Amino acid sequence: MVGLDTAVSAAPDEERLGRSLGYPVGQASNWFTSELVRVGSFTHQAEIPGLMNGSVHELAPSSQVMPLMRSAREPTIRWHVDALRNLSVDDYLARQRVMGLLVIKDGAVQIERYQYRRSAQDRFLSNSVAKSLVSLAIGLALQDGSIKSIEDPAERYVSSLAHSQFGRVSLRDLLRMASGARFSERYDGSDDLEYFGRVAAREGLELAAQQISERAAEPGQRFNYASADTIVLTLVLRAATGSSLSDYLQRRLWQPMGAESSALWRTDRQGVEIGSGNFNATLRDYGRLGWLLAHDGLRPDTGQQVLPREYVQEATDASRHPPQFAPGQATPYFGYGYQFWTFPGRARRFALLGVYGQMIFVDPALKLVMVQTSANAKPRAGDTSLGREADAFWRGLVAHYGGSW
Missing domain, CATH: 3.40.710.10 (DD-peptidase/beta-lactamase superfamily)
Structure with missing residues (x-):
């Protein structure tokens, strides 16, 4: 040794x-x-x-x-x-x-x-x-009642997400990185994170979230690390509070x-x-x-x-x-x-x-x-x-x- x-x-x-x-x-x-x-x-x-x-x-x-x-x-x-x-x-x-x-x-x-x-x-x-x-x-907003339940879908708080891949995803599934949205993070300049960032820089985070259009799994089924899930939670927090x-x-x-x-x-x-x-x-x-x-x-x-x-x-x-x-x-x-x-x-x-x-x-x-x-x-x-x-x-x-x- x-x-x-x-x-x-x-x-x-x-x-x-x-x-x-x-x-x-x-x-x-x-x-x-x-x-x-x-x-x-x-x-x-x-x-x-x-x-x-x-x-x-x-x-x-x-x-x-x-x-x-x-x-x-x-x-x-x-x-x-x-x-x-x-x-x-x-x-x-x-x-x-x-x-x-x-x-x-x-x-x-x-x-x-x-x-x-x-x-x-x-x-x-x-x-x-x-x-x-x-x-x-999110936990604090649940405590003070601004958010009613983590079973609520994101669209309850951010109406612009209705009909998007995130609209009907529960806050619990977003918290677990289990939205089911197809989203890759390789940090190589050609992944979904890079595309998301470019759209967000031009048009803002809310519009960038709306443009994620593909689903890889049903919500809650599996873990898939996706920064977009956290962005949706940020939008929910802002709207709720x-x-x-x-x-x-x-x-x-x-x-x-x-x-x-x-x-x-x-x-x-x-x-x-x-x-x-x-x-x-x-x-x-x-x-x-x-x-x-x-x-x-x-x-x-x-x-x-x-x-x-x-x-x-x-x-x-x-x-x-x-x-x-x-x-x-x-x-x-x-x-x-x-x-x-x-x-x-x-x-x-x-x-x-x-x-x-x-x-x-x-x-x-x-x-x-x-x-x-x-x-x-x-x-x-x-x-x-x-x-x-x-x-x-x-x-x-x-x-x-x-x-x-």
């Missing part, structure tokens, strides 16, 4: 990611695909002009910030992958393009590291981590949660948030969100139940969803709840995931949260070593704090 335990002298692929140029920010045409501008763009996405021909909405911070205590010393975490044993935090950062890494246990920050000249002041791009925020907004997604979550989640910094969300030309991604926040505020979720929506320092407990549990518990959404069935590894990914194993553990390595992992029983923001080489973490190594590092954290699989 081989062991690695060396100090990090440089982050991986610094020059390829633009170090000598000061980690430049890209333009609307290349920010998502060019490695040279990935670090800069993924921490300044809200500043890039012309994206989706839209604007930026701000979620203001809280006047009562959730405190995050700091551990006196960083724990000695050990993790293993393949023949490599007893790897350290430094090893993980030396092997992966991690911009920010945060671990919270029992309300205290155990690990907080940054690479590529990023810092606690940077707002990191969520990519599809944002989808879980849309789900939480009479508020933008940002305004709604600012007053219902971001401020009650105790966010320290403002967050930014990109919109389309009509001011509708691109709810499938495009959310930007600091590493610590992502950590606060994870900490809230580790308590099933309860803010532990104030005792306020910010999110509906029953909804959070149902959204994130693999055992409460049909077999086709279970870990190992929805995908070869993860399962899927309501816009949350569920881990295999006996314990309830779940994840908020975005392409290029954005991750929030939560273990409610251990009160353990890991947040990672990355500039991975490929969109899907599983297409590089990041997928396996992030999982191995997480398992090392779980084991360190007494958990098992």
